[in-house]
Amino acid sequence: MSPVATRALKGALIIPLTALLSWVLVAALPLRTEGEAKTETLRSLQAQLEADLGLGQPLGFLRPWEKLLAAERLGDGGRSYTGAELMRALLGSLRIGALALLLSLAGGLLYAWALSRTAGRWVAVGLRSLPPLIYALPTFVVALWVARSTGLAVDDTEAWQYEPIAAAVLALGPAAFVGAVLAGALEEEARRPYLLAARARGLSREQAWWRHALPNAARAVLDALPPLATSLLAGSFVVEKLFHLPYFGYLYLDAAQHRQLALVVVATTLFAALLVSVSLGTDLLRSWWDPRTAAAEDAR
Amino acid sequence: MNRLRFWIGAAVVGLLLVASWLYEPLAAWEALPACPFGPDPTFPATDTVCGRTLVGLRRSVAVGLFAGAAAAGLALFLSLLGRWGGAWIDGLIARGADLAFALPDVLILILIAFVVGLLRDAHPGFRPDALLVIILSLTVVGWAAPTRMIQRRLSTLASQDFIVAARALGASEPRVLLRHLLPFAWDYVLAIFLLRVPATILAESTVSFLGFGLPPREASLGTYLGLNAVSLLRSEWAVMVPALVLLFLLVIAFQWLGEGLLGRVQERRT
Numbered sequence: 325m326s327p328v329a330t331r332a333l334k335g336a337l338i339i340p341l342t343a344l345l346s347w348v349l350v351a352a353l354p355l356r357t358e359g360e361a362k363t364e365t366l367r368s369l370q371a372q373l374e375a376d377l378g379l380g381q382p383l384g385f386l387r388p389w390e391k392l393l394a395a396e397r398l399g400d401g402g403r404s405y406t407g408a409e410l411m412r413a414l415l416g417s418l419r420i421g422a423l424a425l426l427l428s429l430a431g432g433l434l435y436a437w438a439l440s441r442t443a444g445r446w447v448a449v450g451l452r453s454l455p456p457l458i459y460a461l462p463t464f465v466v467a468l469w470v471a472r473s474t475g476l477a478v479d480d481t482e483a484w485q486y487e488p489i490a491a492a493v494l495a496l497g498p499a500a501f502v503g504a505v506l507a508g509a510l511e512e513e514a515r516r517p518y519l520l521a522a523r524a525r526g527l528s529r530e531q532a533w534w535r536h537a538l539p540n541a542a543r544a545v546l547d548a549l550p551p552l553a554t555s556l557l558a559g560s561f562v563v564e565k566l567f568h569l570p571y572f573g574y575l576y577l578d579a580a581q582h583r584q585l586a587l588v589v590v591a592t593t594l595f596a597a598l599l600v601s602v603s604l605g606t607d608l609l610r611s612w613w614d615p616r617t618a619a620a621e622d623a624r
Numbered sequence: 625m626n627r628l629r630f631w632i633g634a635a636v637v638g639l640l641l642v643a644s645w646l647y648e649p650l651a652a653w654e655a656l657p658a659c660p661f662g663p664d665p666t667f668p669a670t671d672t673v674c675g676r677t678l679v680g681l682r683r684s685v686a687v688g689l690f691a692g693a694a695a696a697g698l699a700l701f702l703s704l705l706g707r708w709g710g711a712w713i714d715g716l717i718a719r720g721a722d723l724a725f726a727l728p729d730v731l732i733l734i735l736i737a738f739v740v741g742l743l744r745d746a747h748p749g750f751r752p753d754a755l756l757v758i759i760l761s762l763t764v765v766g767w768a769a770p771t772r773m774i775q776r777r778l779s780t781l782a783s784q785d786f787i788v789a790a791r792a793l794g795a796s797e798p799r800v801l802l803r804h805l806l807p808f809a810w811d812y813v814l815a816i817f818l819l820r821v822p823a824t825i826l827a828e829s830t831v832s833f834l835g836f837g838l839p840p841r842e843a844s845l846g847t848y849l850g851l852n853a854v855s856l857l858r859s860e861w862a863v864m865v866p867a868l869v870l871l872f873l874l875v876i877a878f879q880w881l882g883e884g885l886l887g888r889v890q891e892r893r894t
Contacts, residue, residue, distance in 0.1 A: 338723065346735075353742045456883075460875040462826050464833045464849070465868055468856050551725075558728035561834060566853075576731075577834060580738040588738065595731060 331607055335600040342596035346589045347385035351377060353585075372400045376586035388586045399584045405575070414594060416571035417564065420491045421556050427495035428552065432502025432545070439507045440514075440533060452507075458500035463559040467493045467566040490563040497559065498552050502545055509544035513537040539613075546610045553602040557595065626891065630884025636877035640870065641685060644678040651675060661862040666840055666851050676848055677867045681874065683755065683844040688825040688878065691759045695766030695824070696817035700809075702767070703774040704801055707782065718775060724768035729827045730834075736761040737836035754838050758831075762824050770816045777812050781805050811889045818882030822875040829871060845871045 374380070376398055378387025391398050392407035399405055405413075435451070442448045470493050474486065513519060514537060522532045560573035568574075572591065579587035650656045651674075659672035667676075702721075706714030724732075740757055743750050781787065782805065790804050829846025831837045838847045848867050855863040 349739065353739060353746075456876065456879055460822070460826075460872050460879060462829055462833075462846075462871070464830060464853075465871070468849075468853055468864075472857050472859065554725075554728045558730040558830070561730055561734075562830060565834065577734070580734050581835065583738075583742065588735070592731070592735065596727070599727065 332604050335604050338600050339593065339597045343389075343589070343593040344385055346592045347377070347388075350585045350589050351379055351384070373585055376400075377589070388590050391586075392590065398590065399579070399587050403578065403582055403584055403587075405587065410572075410575075410590070410594075413570065413572045413575050416569065417560055417573055418598075420487055420494065420563070420569070420571065421553075421560060423488065423491035424494040424498065424556050424559075425552070427492055428498035428502050428556075429545070431495060431499030432504075432506050435499070435503030436506040436510055436541075437533075439503075440510060455500040455504040458497060461497075463493065463497060464562045464566065466496055467563050471566050486567045487569065490567045490569060494556060494559045494563050498555050501552065501555070502548065505544050505548045506541055509541035510537055513541050543610070543614050546606060546613060549606040549609075550599070550603045553599060557599070626884045626887030628884075629880040630888065633877045633880030633882075633884060636873060637685075637881060640681060640874060640877070644682040644685075647675065647678040661866055665855060665860075665863055673863055673866055676843060677845065677870055680843050680845045680848045680867065681870050683838065683842065684825050684828065684846070684871070684874065687755065687758055687762065687828045687844060688821040691762035691766060691824045691828070692817050692820040694759065694763040695820055696770050696813055698763060698767045699770035699774050699816070700813050702771050703778055704806070706775060707778055707805070708797055708801060714775065717771065721768040721771045721775075724765070725772070729762075729765045730830055732765045733761050733827065733831040734834070734836050736764065737831065754842055758828060758837055762828060765827070766820055766824060770813075770820060773816055774809065774813060777809055778805055781808050811885070811892075815882055815886035815889055818878060818885055821882070822878040825871075825875055825878070845874075 376388060376391065378384030378390075381387060388398055392410065395406050395408065397404035397406055398410075435454070439448065439451050442451060467490075470489060474489060510533075519532055519537055522536050523529070527535070557573075560571075561577055562573075563569070564571050564574040565577055572594070575587070576591045576595075578584075579591060647656070651672075659674035661673035663669075664671035664673055664676045702717050706717045736757075740752065744752075787800060787804055790800050795804070825845075828837060828844060829849065832844050832846030833850035833853070835850060837850075838844050840847060840851055843851065845867050849864065849871070852863050852867075
């Protein structure tokens with residue numbers, strides 16, 4: 325079996341493991357408070373929770389997933405969702421995440437290009453100090469400031485129009501990260517003899533940068549994709565809450581705040597699946613982009 | 625440059641901490657003028673913006689330092705355990721760290737807050753200290769990256785001649801670890817701890833901002849910003865700006881402190 329397939333298999337195991345562990349954790353928790361047990365309404369909510377989680381049933385941990393596949397509602401009251409609604413929310417988050425990923429890659433590339441073109445020492449020092457300054461700004465601070473500047477009220481029902489702005493806010497930190505990683509990798513590439521040889525054969529500085537240095541340095545960015553996805557996911561909780569975008573991050577916070585246990589189990593598993601998919605996608609992309617990696621792994 | 629960054633970072637952190645420690649006693653003796661930013665919007669009768677943000681800063685620093693130290697300590701312990709236990713245990717710890725590192729801090733912190741909230745509701749006697757809970761939660765999420773870094777550092781050190789010589793002279797594995805490897809890893813562990821502090825402060829401020837961190841009465845900078853987020857939307861800058869500036873300065877100062885020290889360690893190595 326190829327190393328990528330082995331890693332894919334190992335990664336895929338994380339998904340059912342997360343589903344099982346999160347269900348076991350939630351099922352082990354006390355679901356009622358002393359006060360809650362007294363009223364009839366809360367007793368029915370309790371029964372709903374137990375039914376959602378499949379407590380006391382054989383293979384109960386599959387129950388939330390069965391309900392979603394059968395188009396039944398998961399959760400209680402106004403906070404219940406069908407499988408299709410959850411998928412719509414997930415797609416909304418993915419849309420923002422994908423746009424943010426593109427923006428952060430473009431921003432990082434622009435930063436690395438600007439740094440490579442900078443001749444002045446102080447301009448370079450200024451540019452180099454940008455990523456640490458951006459890291460020190462929590463996403464929620466930027467999101468708050470942007471929400472205020474765009475006049476977005478927290479309860480704005482037309483908030484979906486703000487998806488591109490939310491993606492831009494989300495992309496700021498990751499763009500600084502990509503920029504710093506790419507700039508570092510390009511500096512290393514610039515010291516290698518093949519680049520000098522390319523220049524000696526008549527390529528301009530710009531041509532050597534785009535055709536030779538960048539494709540080699542881009543491997544470092546590929547390696548950084550999984551942590552980038554993790555960082556985008558963490559940021560999505562904040563921007564979706566602040567821009568009131570009713571997508572998956574928002575839904576997760578709402579489910580955790582309102583004790584929607586079955587939804588927490590399902591959403592945690594889907595998050596794990598998403599991160600595993602990104603990791604697998606990165607592995608495949610790396611093997612295609614840089615055959616040396618695949619060859620080295622085969623040799624190992 | 626590394627030395628300069630280290631000292632600037634240390635000076636800023638020191639100044640911020642002194643200001644936060646001195647503010648309350650000086651304000652109690654009425655030795656300070658009234659807070660220029662006005663009363664705190666959440667507790668206007670008892671607190672001012674200055675008092676809440678400076679005390680919040682102290683809590684943020686406490687969370688950062690204790691959780692950072694606990695995470696770095698746990699990482700060091702696991703790395704030493706891995707080296708002592710052999711390749712299989714070392715590999716197992718590395719895989720565990722990779723798995724924990726793959727999940728976002730905020731997601732795990734929300735899950736822990738959710739579990740603690742359920743336990744608190746179910747058992748009226750269960751009232752864990754909020755600060756302790758957040759420090760432990762941040763330790764749970766913060767051990768993975770330092771563990772991988774320390775494992776790599778120990779692995780590099782273990783291949784050096786003086787370690788081979790110690791083994792050849794018959795030193796036992798615990799002796800090699802504690803007497804020969806550890807003294808060379810301390811400064812690296814300290815740098816990792818200092819770099820972990822700003823990351824911890826940022827993670828805590830984010831979960832507190834989302835409402836899963838410290839309670840309003842024991843606010844950190846993140847809780848304070850979360851409680852007063854609407855003030856910024858209403859353009860009430862005076863309520864938010866001090867906390868935003870303090871958070872930014874704190875994170876930058878700790879970053880410089882950690883990067884300065886790490887730079888010095890790497891310079892010495894080369």
